[in-house]
Structures are given as structure tokens and as C-alpha cells.
Amino acid sequence: ERLFEAAGRIFRRRSPLPGRLWGEAMRITRESHVYSLGVSEPVATVTAPCSLTVETCDCFNGQVTEDGQPKARLNFSHVNPATGPIVVEGAEPGDVLRVHIRAIRPEKTGALMTAPGAGALPDRVKGDTRICPIADGHFTFMGVELPLNPMIGVIGVAPAGESVPCGTPGDHGGNMDTIGIREGAILRLPVFVKGAYLGLGDLHAAMGDGEVSVTGLEVFGEVDLDLSLEKGASLPCPLLHDGDEVSFLASAETVDGAIHASTGYMHDFLLAKTSLNADEALMLMSLCGHARISQIVDPLKTARFAMPVSVLAKFGVVVE
Numbered sequence: 088e089r090l091f092e093a094a095g096r097i098f099r100r101r102s103p104l105p106g107r108l109w110g111e112a113m114r115i116t117r118e119s120h121v122y123s124l125g126v127s128e129p130v131a132t133v134t135a136p137c138s139l140t141v142e143t144c145d146c147f148n149g150q151v152t153e154d155g156q157p158k159a160r161l162n163f164s165h166v167n168p169a170t171g172p173i174v175v176e177g178a179e180p181g182d183v184l185r186v187h188i189r190a191i192r193p194e195k196t197g198a199l200m201t202a203p204g205a206g207a208l209p210d211r212v213k214g215d216t217r218i219c220p221i222a223d224g225h226f227t228f229m230g231v232e233l234p235l236n237p238m239i240g241v242i243g244v245a246p247a248g249e250s251v252p253c254g255t256p257g258d259h260g261g262n263m264d265t266i267g268i269r270e271g272a273i274l275r276l277p278v279f280v281k282g283a284y285l286g287l288g289d290l291h292a293a294m295g296d297g298e299v300s301v302t303g304l305e306v307f308g309e310v311d312l313d314l315s316l317e318k319g320a321s322l323p324c325p326l327l328h329d330g331d332e333v334s335f336l337a338s339a340e341t342v343d344g345a346i347h348a349s350t351g352y353m354h355d356f357l358l359a360k361t362s363l364n365a366d367e368a369l370m371l372m373s374l375c376g377h378a379r380i381s382q383i384v385d386p387l388k389t390a391r392f393a394m395p396v397s398v399l400a401k402f403g404v405v406v407e
């Protein structure tokens with residue numbers, strides 16, 4: 088308990104909305120997980136608004152257990168498990184599932200890796216693993232204590248068509264590996280199929296923008312969530328409010344493509360929500376907004392265009 092209090096003191100941002108517990112939180116255990124997001128046998132059916140505690144496996148499903156572990160010992164058909172799917176009663180295509188992340192509790196050990204052919208510098212590494220102990224608001228790497236930044240790597244719903252492997256991000260969410268998906272944040276996911284079919288996993292105790300080695304500090308853990316439905320709210324891709332910024336999370340074959348998409352979605356949003364014209368909206372984005380990279384190492388790359396909450400408020404736009 089002390090660990091998470093310590094982590095909270097350092098990292099808890101202002102929560103966009105005060106956490107509200109909708110009755111007793113239902114616990115969903117990590118044994119019930121899938122390797123792709125889509126329509127499959129649900130582990131639970133819930134009625135929103137509701138509160139859940141979801142246990143998650145790490146992205147290796149526990150396969151990395153020691154420093155210097157050979158990659159050959161990893162079974163890559165068992166990576167990126169997402170706990171779920173959770174059916175949300177009443178969710179229909181065109182609705183939005185609002186996920187308020189009230190708490191993220193990583194366990195006391197994290198694992199990370201490099202792999203030749205993967206990551207941002209695929210030809211510079213031989214491939215290695217490290218185990219990092221986590222305690223009192225920090226983790227230890229190479230004998231140095233560094234700050235935690237707990238976040239959710241994989242969170243999404245069933246896409247419109249075929250199931251998508253949990254390692255791949257998209258408009259349905261999935262492996263977005265975005266540091267703003269953290270405690271206190273509100274993530275809105277577009278609903279593509281009746282029931283939504285939410286799944287999540289791949290917690291990181293720490294990660295930077297890009298996730299350049301190919302992993303964050305991968306941990307088992309659990310997440311407290313509040314779910315609610317916004318009927319007919321309709322979104323083109325996940326929309327994140329992390330307490331400081333509002334951003335559209337877009338994924339594409341290239342970083343350029345992902346930035347282009349997320350920038351376009353923010354522009355559409357400003358045109359819809361303010362009286363700015365197309366030129367003015369892009370000027371405001373250029374002056375105050377940020378094209379940020381989420382990750383550059385997954386099968387599709389993820390970027391976000393972020394506007395400060397304070398700037399949006401000055402133009403009459405409030406996202407709660």
C-alpha cells in the first residue's frame with residue numbers, strides 16, 4: 088500500500104473528474120484473457136455506469152523472469168494478453184465507451200527487453216532482458232532509482248471487422264502504448280459492435296514517448312476503472328483526456344500517417360466545437376498544440392495531437 092501512496096504523491100495529476108465508485112467494483116481476474124480484441128466469449132457482462140477492478144498479466148505473460156534471458160525462450164504467440172472481453176450492456180455501434188482510469192497498481196517487479204530487428208534501432212542491439220524491482224514510488228535500473236510513470240499499454244474494444252491481435256493498435260484502441268493513458272485519465276473508445284467487448288492489459292510501470300527499445304517496464308498489476316456510455320457520441324478514434332491535455336490517438340503504417348490522422352481529427356474537433364474557421368483552427372493548433380509520438384515500435388505506429396485543456400477552455404470547449 089505504501090508503494091502506491093508514494094507513487095501517487097509524485098505522479099498523480101489532477102483527475103479530470105473526481106473518481107466515483109458506482110456501487111461495489113466488480114473484480115475481473117487475469118486468468119480470463121485473450122490475444123486479440125474482437126467478439127468472443129465474454130468474461131463478464133456489465134451495465135454502465137459501473138466500476139471494475141481488472142487484473143492484468145504483463146505483455147510477456149510472465150515469460151521474462153531473469154536478466155539476460157535468451158529470446159529463443161519466448162513464445163511470441165503468447166504475448167500481449169488483454170483481460171476480457173467485457174460486454175457492456177446497451178453499447179451500440181456509434182456510441183462511445185468512456186473509461187475513467189481511477190487507479191493503476193503495478194506489482195513489485197517489472198521486465199523489459201531489446202530484440203535485434205525490433206525497436207527504433209534494430210541493428211544496434213544483440214537482444215537482452217532486465218528485471219527491475221519496484222518499490223516506494225520508483226524502480227531500480229542498473230542500480231539507479233528512477234521514477235514510475237504507470238500506464239496502460241493495451242486497452243480497446245472489438246473492431247468493426249475481423250479481430251485484431253492485441254499487439255496492434257487501431258481506431259478500436261489496442262496496443263496504443265501512450266503514456267497519457269495513466270491514473271486519473273479519461274479514455275473514450277468508439278463502439279463498433281453491440282456490447283463493445285472491452286479488453287485491457289500490458290501495464291507499464293514506466294515508459295517514455297516512442298517506447299524505443301520495444302518495451303516499457305512491463306508489469307503485472309490491476310486497474311480500477313469506471314465505465315459509462317455516451318449514446319451516439321461517435322468518435323473516429325480513441326480520445327484521451329489525461330488531466331493536462333486532450334488528444335486524439337491515431338495509428339497508421341507510418342508515424343507521418345499517424346500524425347496526419349490525429350492532427351486532422353483535432354482540426355475536425357475544433358471546427359465542430361468552436362466558431363474558428365479552418366485556417367484559424369490550424370493556427371491555434373500550431374500555436375498551442377503538440378503533435379506527439381506515442382510509440383514507433385508496434386505493427387502500426389501511434390501518434391496523438393494534443394491540445395492543452397486550459398487552451399480549449401478559453402475557446403469554450405470542455406471535455407469531462
Ligand code: CA
Nearest residue numbers: 240262264289
Ligand atoms: Ca505494448
Ligand code: ZN
Nearest residue numbers: 146240289303
Ligand atoms: Zn508493454
